[in-house]
Amino acid sequence: MIVGSAGSPCTSWQQSIPVASVAVGTPPSSDAEQPGGNAGGKCARDYRHGVSDLHDRRFADLDVGLFHDLLRLRVDVFVVEQACAYPELDGRDVEPGTRHVWIGGGNGDPVAYLRVLAEADGSHRIGRVATRTDRRGGGLAGRLVDHVVASTPGRLVLDAQSQLEDWYLAKGFVRTGDEFTEDGIPHVPMAWGD
Template identity: 55%
Template sequence: MPTIRAARFADLDVRTLHDLLRLRVDVFVVEQECPYPEIDGRDTEPATEHLWVDADGVVAACVRTLVDGDGTRRLGRVATHRDHRGQGYAAALVEEGLRRLGDGPVEIGAQAHLEGWYSRLGFRRSGEDYLEDGIPHLPMTRG
Protein backbone atom coordinates (compact mmCIF):
# COMPACT_ATOMS: atom_id res chain seq x y z
CA MET A 1 0.00 0.00 0.00
CA PRO A 2 1.56 3.33 -1.07
CA THR A 3 2.25 5.83 1.69
CA ILE A 4 2.99 9.56 1.57
CA ARG A 5 6.11 10.40 3.54
CA ALA A 6 7.66 13.78 4.34
CA ALA A 7 10.96 15.04 5.73
CA ARG A 8 13.17 18.08 5.83
CA PHE A 9 16.60 17.69 4.24
CA ALA A 10 18.37 17.18 7.57
CA ASP A 11 16.00 14.32 8.38
CA LEU A 12 16.35 12.41 5.11
CA ASP A 13 18.32 9.20 5.29
CA VAL A 14 20.99 8.75 2.64
CA ARG A 15 19.06 6.08 0.72
CA THR A 16 15.88 8.18 0.47
CA LEU A 17 17.82 11.28 -0.60
CA HIS A 18 19.54 9.20 -3.29
CA ASP A 19 16.21 7.79 -4.47
CA LEU A 20 14.57 11.23 -4.61
CA LEU A 21 17.44 12.66 -6.65
CA ARG A 22 17.56 9.55 -8.87
CA LEU A 23 13.85 9.95 -9.64
CA ARG A 24 14.37 13.57 -10.68
CA VAL A 25 17.28 12.59 -12.93
CA ASP A 26 15.25 9.77 -14.49
CA VAL A 27 12.26 12.03 -15.17
CA PHE A 28 13.84 15.37 -16.04
CA VAL A 29 17.17 14.35 -17.61
CA VAL A 30 16.64 10.89 -19.10
CA GLU A 31 12.99 11.05 -20.18
CA GLN A 32 12.88 14.72 -21.17
CA GLU A 33 16.45 14.86 -22.42
CA CYS A 34 17.17 17.96 -20.36
CA PRO A 35 20.91 18.49 -20.94
CA TYR A 36 21.52 20.74 -17.94
CA PRO A 37 19.03 20.43 -15.10
CA GLU A 38 18.91 23.42 -12.79
CA ILE A 39 20.33 22.82 -9.35
CA ASP A 40 18.88 25.66 -7.35
CA GLY A 41 20.25 24.72 -3.92
CA ARG A 42 16.82 24.96 -2.31
CA ASP A 43 16.61 21.28 -1.33
CA THR A 44 18.77 21.90 1.73
CA GLU A 45 16.96 24.99 3.06
CA PRO A 46 15.54 24.43 6.57
CA ALA A 47 11.98 25.34 5.47
CA THR A 48 12.00 23.04 2.42
CA GLU A 49 10.01 19.88 2.92
CA HIS A 50 10.37 16.84 0.68
CA LEU A 51 7.31 14.67 0.14
CA TRP A 52 7.26 11.35 -1.65
CA VAL A 53 5.12 8.32 -2.27
CA ASP A 54 6.68 5.16 -0.90
CA ALA A 55 5.31 2.23 -2.89
CA ASP A 56 6.64 -0.92 -1.27
CA GLY A 57 10.00 0.68 -0.50
CA VAL A 58 10.31 2.48 -3.84
CA VAL A 59 10.18 6.26 -4.25
CA ALA A 60 7.41 6.36 -6.86
CA ALA A 61 6.71 10.12 -6.94
CA CYS A 62 7.93 13.28 -5.24
CA VAL A 63 7.35 16.99 -4.69
CA ARG A 64 8.89 19.63 -2.46
CA THR A 65 7.42 22.59 -0.62
CA LEU A 66 9.31 25.88 -0.43
CA VAL A 67 8.85 29.24 1.26
CA ASP A 68 10.72 32.20 -0.24
CA GLY A 69 12.28 34.93 1.85
CA ASP A 70 9.32 37.20 1.07
CA GLY A 71 6.86 34.54 2.30
CA THR A 72 5.84 33.29 -1.16
CA ARG A 73 4.89 29.62 -0.88
CA ARG A 74 5.79 27.24 -3.69
CA LEU A 75 5.58 23.66 -4.84
CA GLY A 76 8.27 22.27 -7.07
CA ARG A 77 10.06 19.32 -8.57
CA VAL A 78 6.90 17.27 -9.08
CA ALA A 79 7.95 13.95 -10.60
CA THR A 80 6.51 10.45 -10.96
CA HIS A 81 8.47 7.40 -12.08
CA ARG A 82 7.19 6.13 -15.41
CA ASP A 83 6.27 2.74 -13.89
CA HIS A 84 3.97 4.43 -11.37
CA ARG A 85 2.12 6.96 -13.51
CA GLY A 86 -1.65 7.04 -13.77
CA GLN A 87 -2.23 6.06 -10.15
CA GLY A 88 -2.85 9.55 -8.75
CA TYR A 89 0.39 9.76 -6.80
CA ALA A 90 1.43 13.19 -8.08
CA ALA A 91 -2.01 14.67 -7.46
CA ALA A 92 -2.03 13.26 -3.92
CA LEU A 93 1.41 14.75 -3.27
CA VAL A 94 0.41 18.15 -4.65
CA GLU A 95 -2.70 18.16 -2.44
CA GLU A 96 -0.64 17.14 0.60
CA GLY A 97 1.93 19.82 -0.20
CA LEU A 98 -0.81 22.43 -0.44
CA ARG A 99 -2.24 21.27 2.88
CA ARG A 100 1.17 21.55 4.52
CA LEU A 101 1.74 25.04 3.10
CA GLY A 102 -1.57 26.22 4.59
CA ASP A 103 -4.15 28.75 3.42
CA GLY A 104 -3.32 31.35 0.81
CA PRO A 105 -1.71 31.44 -2.61
CA VAL A 106 0.81 28.84 -3.70
CA GLU A 107 2.91 29.19 -6.84
CA ILE A 108 4.34 26.57 -9.15
CA GLY A 109 6.48 26.64 -12.27
CA ALA A 110 4.59 24.10 -14.36
CA GLN A 111 5.82 22.40 -17.48
CA ALA A 112 3.71 23.94 -20.25
CA HIS A 113 2.33 20.62 -21.49
CA LEU A 114 0.92 19.98 -17.98
CA GLU A 115 -1.10 23.21 -17.74
CA GLY A 116 -4.40 21.32 -18.00
CA TRP A 117 -3.38 18.82 -15.33
CA TYR A 118 -2.44 21.58 -12.88
CA SER A 119 -5.63 23.47 -13.77
CA ARG A 120 -7.65 20.45 -12.61
CA LEU A 121 -5.88 20.84 -9.24
CA GLY A 122 -6.99 24.48 -8.99
CA PHE A 123 -3.93 26.26 -10.38
CA ARG A 124 -4.34 29.13 -12.85
CA ARG A 125 -1.82 30.64 -15.24
CA SER A 126 -0.23 33.73 -13.67
CA GLY A 127 2.24 34.91 -16.32
CA GLU A 128 4.01 34.31 -19.59
CA ASP A 129 5.73 31.12 -20.71
CA TYR A 130 9.47 30.76 -20.10
CA LEU A 131 12.21 28.19 -20.58
CA GLU A 132 13.69 26.35 -17.61
CA ASP A 133 16.40 23.82 -18.34
CA GLY A 134 15.39 24.01 -22.00
CA ILE A 135 11.83 22.89 -21.18
CA PRO A 136 8.83 25.23 -21.75
CA HIS A 137 7.24 26.25 -18.42
CA LEU A 138 4.61 28.68 -17.22
CA PRO A 139 3.92 30.24 -13.84
CA MET A 140 0.72 29.14 -12.13
CA THR A 141 -0.92 30.07 -8.83
CA ARG A 142 -3.56 28.44 -6.68
CA GLY A 143 -5.55 30.29 -4.06
Protein backbone atom coordinates in the same frame (compact mmCIF):
# COMPACT_ATOMS: atom_id res chain seq x y z
CA MET B 1 -0.28 12.46 18.71
CA ILE B 2 3.03 12.56 16.86
CA VAL B 3 6.16 12.75 18.96
CA GLY B 4 9.69 13.87 18.18
CA SER B 5 12.96 12.10 18.83
CA ALA B 6 13.16 13.50 22.34
CA GLY B 7 9.66 12.18 23.09
CA SER B 8 8.02 15.60 23.19
CA PRO B 9 4.88 16.34 21.17
CA CYS B 10 5.56 17.84 17.76
CA THR B 11 3.72 21.08 18.29
CA SER B 12 6.24 22.97 16.15
CA TRP B 13 5.22 20.91 13.12
CA GLN B 14 1.53 21.26 13.85
CA GLN B 15 1.88 25.02 14.21
CA SER B 16 3.84 25.46 11.00
CA ILE B 17 1.92 23.01 8.80
CA PRO B 18 -1.70 22.31 9.75
CA VAL B 19 -2.64 18.70 9.09
CA ALA B 20 -6.27 18.62 10.17
CA SER B 21 -7.52 19.11 6.63
CA VAL B 22 -5.23 16.62 4.90
CA ALA B 23 -7.43 14.61 2.57
CA VAL B 24 -4.93 12.18 1.08
CA GLY B 25 -4.42 10.01 4.12
CA THR B 26 -4.61 9.78 7.83
CA PRO B 27 -1.89 10.40 10.37
CA PRO B 28 -0.24 7.28 11.75
CA SER B 29 -2.32 5.72 14.50
CA SER B 30 0.65 5.01 16.74
CA ASP B 31 2.11 7.40 19.28
CA ALA B 32 5.48 5.82 18.49
CA GLU B 33 8.41 8.00 17.56
CA GLN B 34 8.46 9.00 13.91
CA PRO B 35 11.42 8.11 11.67
CA GLY B 36 13.84 10.99 11.46
CA GLY B 37 12.87 12.44 14.81
CA ASN B 38 12.51 16.12 15.47
CA ALA B 39 15.69 17.52 13.93
CA GLY B 40 15.66 21.26 13.67
CA GLY B 41 12.41 21.55 15.60
CA LYS B 42 10.37 20.09 12.74
CA CYS B 43 8.80 16.65 12.83
CA ALA B 44 8.77 14.05 10.13
CA ARG B 45 5.23 13.26 9.07
CA ASP B 46 4.01 10.14 7.29
CA TYR B 47 0.49 9.44 6.04
CA ARG B 48 -0.90 6.02 5.23
CA HIS B 49 -3.10 5.39 2.23
CA GLY B 50 -3.40 1.97 0.67
CA VAL B 51 -0.16 0.13 0.06
CA SER B 52 1.84 3.33 -0.37
CA ASP B 53 3.03 5.80 2.21
CA LEU B 54 3.03 9.56 1.74
CA HIS B 55 5.99 11.18 3.47
CA ASP B 56 6.58 14.88 4.15
CA ARG B 57 9.99 15.65 5.63
CA ARG B 58 12.66 18.30 5.93
CA PHE B 59 16.22 17.61 4.75
CA ALA B 60 17.40 17.12 8.35
CA ASP B 61 14.91 14.24 8.66
CA LEU B 62 16.29 12.34 5.64
CA ASP B 63 19.06 9.76 5.78
CA VAL B 64 21.71 9.63 3.06
CA GLY B 65 20.30 6.55 1.31
CA LEU B 66 16.79 7.96 1.14
CA PHE B 67 17.99 11.35 -0.11
CA HIS B 68 19.97 9.52 -2.81
CA ASP B 69 16.82 7.61 -3.87
CA LEU B 70 14.78 10.84 -4.06
CA LEU B 71 17.45 12.55 -6.16
CA ARG B 72 17.77 9.51 -8.40
CA LEU B 73 14.04 9.62 -9.18
CA ARG B 74 14.34 13.31 -10.06
CA VAL B 75 17.40 12.73 -12.25
CA ASP B 76 15.75 9.76 -13.99
CA VAL B 77 12.73 11.89 -14.91
CA PHE B 78 14.16 15.34 -15.57
CA VAL B 79 17.75 14.80 -16.70
CA VAL B 80 17.55 11.39 -18.41
CA GLU B 81 13.95 11.00 -19.64
CA GLN B 82 13.36 14.64 -20.56
CA ALA B 83 16.97 15.10 -21.73
CA CYS B 84 17.45 18.32 -19.77
CA ALA B 85 21.10 18.87 -19.00
CA TYR B 86 20.81 21.26 -16.05
CA PRO B 87 22.24 21.37 -12.52
CA GLU B 88 19.70 19.23 -10.62
CA LEU B 89 21.50 19.98 -7.36
CA ASP B 90 20.69 23.66 -6.97
CA GLY B 91 21.42 24.01 -3.25
CA ARG B 92 17.78 24.46 -2.27
CA ASP B 93 17.16 20.86 -1.15
CA VAL B 94 19.09 21.42 2.08
CA GLU B 95 17.48 24.72 3.09
CA PRO B 96 15.71 24.49 6.47
CA GLY B 97 12.34 25.49 4.99
CA THR B 98 12.39 22.96 2.13
CA ARG B 99 9.97 20.03 2.37
CA HIS B 100 10.52 16.77 0.50
CA VAL B 101 7.19 15.06 -0.17
CA TRP B 102 7.01 11.61 -1.73
CA ILE B 103 5.07 8.38 -2.00
CA GLY B 104 6.88 5.11 -1.43
CA GLY B 105 5.93 1.98 -3.30
CA GLY B 106 5.36 -1.40 -1.70
CA ASN B 107 9.10 -1.87 -1.11
CA GLY B 108 9.51 1.69 0.20
CA ASP B 109 11.33 3.04 -2.86
CA PRO B 110 10.12 6.51 -3.89
CA VAL B 111 7.70 6.29 -6.84
CA ALA B 112 6.43 9.90 -6.87
CA TYR B 113 8.02 13.06 -5.48
CA LEU B 114 7.84 16.82 -5.23
CA ARG B 115 9.56 19.46 -3.16
CA VAL B 116 8.21 22.60 -1.56
CA LEU B 117 10.51 25.61 -1.18
CA ALA B 118 9.92 28.42 1.30
CA GLU B 119 10.33 31.64 -0.71
CA ALA B 120 11.51 35.01 0.62
CA ASP B 121 8.12 36.62 -0.08
CA GLY B 122 6.33 34.12 2.19
CA SER B 123 4.97 31.96 -0.61
CA HIS B 124 5.82 28.29 -1.07
CA ARG B 125 7.10 27.00 -4.42
CA ILE B 126 6.17 23.51 -5.63
CA GLY B 127 8.73 21.99 -7.95
CA ARG B 128 10.44 18.86 -9.17
CA VAL B 129 7.13 16.98 -9.44
CA ALA B 130 8.16 13.54 -10.72
CA THR B 131 6.56 10.10 -10.97
CA ARG B 132 8.42 6.93 -11.92
CA THR B 133 7.44 5.89 -15.46
CA ASP B 134 5.92 2.55 -14.42
CA ARG B 135 3.68 4.23 -11.82
CA ARG B 136 2.20 7.04 -13.95
CA GLY B 137 -1.53 7.35 -14.46
CA GLY B 138 -2.40 6.20 -10.94
CA GLY B 139 -2.98 9.63 -9.42
CA LEU B 140 0.19 9.69 -7.33
CA ALA B 141 1.29 13.19 -8.37
CA GLY B 142 -2.24 14.39 -7.67
CA ARG B 143 -2.08 12.96 -4.15
CA LEU B 144 1.18 14.80 -3.54
CA VAL B 145 -0.18 18.12 -4.81
CA ASP B 146 -3.43 17.67 -2.86
CA HIS B 147 -1.41 17.03 0.29
CA VAL B 148 0.70 20.15 -0.19
CA VAL B 149 -2.37 22.31 -0.88
CA ALA B 150 -4.08 20.97 2.26
CA SER B 151 -1.04 21.22 4.53
CA THR B 152 0.59 24.49 3.44
CA PRO B 153 -0.77 27.85 4.59
CA GLY B 154 -0.67 30.83 2.24
CA ARG B 155 0.18 31.14 -1.41
CA LEU B 156 1.59 28.28 -3.49
CA VAL B 157 3.42 29.00 -6.74
CA LEU B 158 4.88 26.77 -9.43
CA ASP B 159 6.12 26.80 -12.99
CA ALA B 160 4.11 24.09 -14.74
CA GLN B 161 5.17 22.48 -17.96
CA SER B 162 2.69 23.92 -20.45
CA GLN B 163 1.35 20.46 -21.34
CA LEU B 164 0.23 20.12 -17.70
CA GLU B 165 -1.48 23.51 -17.36
CA ASP B 166 -5.00 22.03 -17.58
CA TRP B 167 -4.12 19.42 -14.95
CA TYR B 168 -3.06 22.16 -12.51
CA LEU B 169 -6.10 24.29 -13.42
CA ALA B 170 -8.29 21.33 -12.42
CA LYS B 171 -6.49 21.33 -9.04
CA GLY B 172 -7.45 24.97 -8.46
CA PHE B 173 -4.27 26.70 -9.63
CA VAL B 174 -4.51 29.77 -11.87
CA ARG B 175 -2.14 30.97 -14.54
CA THR B 176 -0.29 34.11 -13.45
CA GLY B 177 1.80 35.06 -16.48
CA ASP B 178 2.96 34.37 -19.99
CA GLU B 179 4.44 31.13 -21.25
CA PHE B 180 8.24 30.92 -21.12
CA THR B 181 10.84 28.33 -22.04
CA GLU B 182 13.08 26.71 -19.45
CA ASP B 183 15.62 24.05 -20.44
CA GLY B 184 13.95 23.81 -23.85
CA ILE B 185 10.50 23.03 -22.39
CA PRO B 186 7.57 25.50 -22.44
CA HIS B 187 6.29 26.43 -18.95
CA VAL B 188 3.61 28.68 -17.47
CA PRO B 189 3.69 30.36 -14.04
CA MET B 190 0.77 29.36 -11.81
CA ALA B 191 -0.43 30.00 -8.26
CA TRP B 192 -2.95 28.75 -5.71
CA GLY B 193 -4.26 30.54 -2.64
CA ASP B 194 -3.80 34.02 -1.20
